Amino acid sequence: MTGHRESPGEVASATAVVGFDPIERSWVTEAAPAPSFADAPALDGELAVDEASREAVATDLGNIAHHRPGAVLRPRSARDIAAMIRFCGAHRIAVSTRGQAHTTHGQGLSGGLVIENRHLDRIHSLGPDAAEVDAGISWMDLTRAAYERSPRLTPPVLTGYTGLTVGGTLSVGGIGGLVGGLDTGLQVDHVRELEVVTGTGAIERCSRDDKPDLFEAVLGGLGQCGVITRATIELVPARQRARTYALLHTDNAAFFRDFRTLVDRPGVDHVYAELFPPDATQTYKLYATAFYDPPAPPDDLAITGGLAVEPTIEDTPYLDYVFSIDEGIDTLRETVNWDRLVKPWFDVWLPGSTIEDYLAEIVPTLTPRDIGSYGASLIYPQRREHLTRPCPRLPEPDGSPWAFVLDINTVSETPGPAPEFVAEMLARNERMFARVRESYGGVLYPIGSVPFTARDWRAHYGDRWPAFRAAKDRYDPDAVLTPGPGVFDPG
Ligand SMILES: Cc1cc2nc3c(=O)[nH]c(=O)nc-3n(C[C@H](O)[C@H](O)[C@H](O)COP(=O)(O)OP(=O)(O)OC[C@H]3O[C@@H](n4cnc5c(N)ncnc54)[C@H](O)[C@@H]3O)c2cc1C
Incomplete structure (x- = not known):
């Protein structure tokens, strides 16, 4: 990619910047020439090389990274994908797959081919x-x-x-x-x-x-x-209904007591918490949900007895509960141009033994700007014994049966590009990640916007790195797939 670029530390002027190129790790101020797809194979689906199609997939939900591909594949079969990957391998053209592109740091972008996988949806x-x-x-x-x-x-x-x-x-x-x-x-x-x-x-x-x-x-x-x-x-x-108990907390210790109680309460099917920049009325909102079929509702007293604060209760049909966040996002789409807002997200796993201390350290430092009016910070508990796959990576075992995912999903107030806001938040994420990794055993959940080098990825995979490297060498020997995160970058 040869567009005019400035180094990561340098912030390009707001009028000139197109976006950040995660692959080259620099700011882009004009588009680069595209690779040629003139000899591409015949396909069941469509290969689009027009500018509008390419520009439409040049960024993701984060609106931080920008990397325009040379072509967009709208496949109708796995055969289409196979044929185009073979073509790209032979021409050393990078290939990325795009689902809904809801990562926030260009993980699915590419200067070569983007496969729009949503066209395969049967x-x-x-x-x-x-x-x-x-x-x-x-x-x-x-x-x-x-x-x-x-x-x-x-x-x-x-x-x-x-x-x-x-x-x-x-x-x-x-x-x-x-x-x-x-x-x-x-x-x-x-x-x-x-x-x-x-x-x-x-x-x-x-x-x-x-x-x-x-x-x-x-x-x-x-x-x-x-x-x-x-x-x-x-x-x-599936059950027919979902009953959710919501509790507001201002005190870290009381919140964690209730959190740890609820994750082990019989009858509770799901628990998560929302975290707010500290103020007098709420710092955490804890949600516990029980699924059920009428006429056998959950026992409210058995679920909420002994908790530090009184819950409010909401009872909805199962699908209304399951699609409640989608409904909220649809509203933001209609009202504040959600898809174009800038989202420098910070997402990490924490061991069960350190989450409390980590939150005690960072919550007092959070300001409303760290989350934004349209953002959210969330905590999800995961019982470790059910996490069976070697990837994604988890914190080292620490004796706790639990691991937690913490999201600080920052969202800008207005659509991007916003180079200064991005530079500030990427620096924040880098600083917070270094601290959480070194002092609290934190591990990246790689959906967000934490700058990572090849060295960081090797540390991330740890003892799993040789097996992952061997799979890469075996299944993608020309290293054409998914350059965005830079996992196998030299260096
Ligand atoms: C509002 C919101 C709520 C969210 N809630 C949750 C949540 O509750 N839990 C959670 O885990 N995550 C959550 N996420 C994050 C989400 O899981 C990631 O952003 C995920 O990447 C989104 O899926 P996607 O279809 O948009 O994938 P994409 O962002 O398009 O792709 C993700 C990565 O996988 C690659 N990829 C995509 N499809 C394929 C494929 N078929 N084969 C191989 N590689 C592929 C891409 O190149 C990219 O690197 C949320 C995100 C948003 C915006």
């Missing part, structure tokens, strides 16, 4: 305990279809926002934002089988027993070793 089968789906389908569409079945079914783990693709969240992990987490593990823990197009253009099937090295390298594997084209996802019986 449900191939939906049985009593599993569905085989194209990886471009959204969790919302899969959930609706599973719930319409008799008896009603649901994926056992659902992200808070369900307009994300199956392939996208399986590539990062998939934390149960509103369903799952206490006794389920992540979405990657509920996959029976995958179809993957590797970096050599081979179409492979894999599972825990069949090509387990590929299975392990693509689940939570950030698109480094293959493109997930189909997944067989476990389904479980």
Whole structure:
């Protein structure tokens, strides 16, 4: 990429900047020439090389990174993806897959080819305990279809926002934002089988027993070793209603006592917390949810007895609960141009033994600007025994049965580009990550905007690095796949 660029420390002037190029790690002030796709193979789907199509996929939800591809593949089959990966391999053109592009630091961008995987969105089968789906389908569409079945079914783990693709969240992990987490593990823990197009253009099937090295390298594997084209996802019986108990806390110790009580309370199916910059009325809002079928509602007293504060209770149909964040995001889309707001997100795993001390350290330092009117900071508990996959990476075992994901999902007040805000928040994220890694055993959840070098990635994978490197060499020997995060950059 040869557009005019300035070094990462230098902030380009607001009028000139196009965005940050995560691959070259510098600010971009004009577009670069694209690679040629003139000899691309015949396809079932479409290869778009017009400027509007390329520009439409040049950034992600973060609006921080900008990298315009040379072409956009709208596939109609895994064969299309395989043919284009072979073409790109032969011409040394980088390839990235794009689900809904809801990462925030250019993880799915590329100057070469972008595969728009959302065009592959069919449900191939939906049985009593599993569905085989194209990886471009959204969790919302899969959930609706599973719930319409008799008896009603649901994926056992659902992200808070369900307009994300199956392939996208399986590539990062998939934390149960509103369903799952206490006794389920992540979405990657509920996959029976995958179809993957590797970096050599081979179409492979894999599972825990069949090509387990590929299975392990693509689940939570950030698109480094293959493109997930189909997944067989476990389904479980769904309940009709969700009753949520919400508790406001200002005191760190009392909040954690209630948090730790609720995650072990019989009858509680899901727990998470929202964190606010400190003020007199609330610092934390704790949510515990019980799913049930009428006429057998949860026992409110058994669930909330002995807690430090009185809960408010909301009782809704299951799907209203599951799609509540989607509804909130849709409103932001309509009212404040949500998709164009700048989102320098900070997302980390913390060991159960240090989260409390870490929050005691950082909460007093947070200001309203660190989250923003349209942002959120969230804490999700995960019982470690259900986290079965080697990727995504977790904190080192510390004797606690729990690990937590902390999100500080900062959102700007107005649409970008906002180079000074971005520079300030990326520096904040870098500083906070160094501190949480060194002093609290924190580990990156790689959906957000924490600047990472090749050295950071090697440390991130730790003892898993040799196996991940071997899978990369085997399944993507020309290193064409997913350059955005820079996992296998030299250096
Ligand atoms: C409002 C909101 C709420 C969220 N809530 C949660 C939550 O509750 N839990 C949680 O875990 N996360 C949550 N996320 C984060 C989310 O999981 C990630 O942003 C995820 O990447 C989104 O999926 P996507 O379809 O947009 O993937 P993309 O952002 O398009 O892709 C993610 C990465 O995987 C690669 N990739 C995409 N598809 C494939 C594929 N088929 N094969 C191989 N590689 C692929 C991409 O190149 C990219 O590097 C939330 C995000 C938002 C915006």
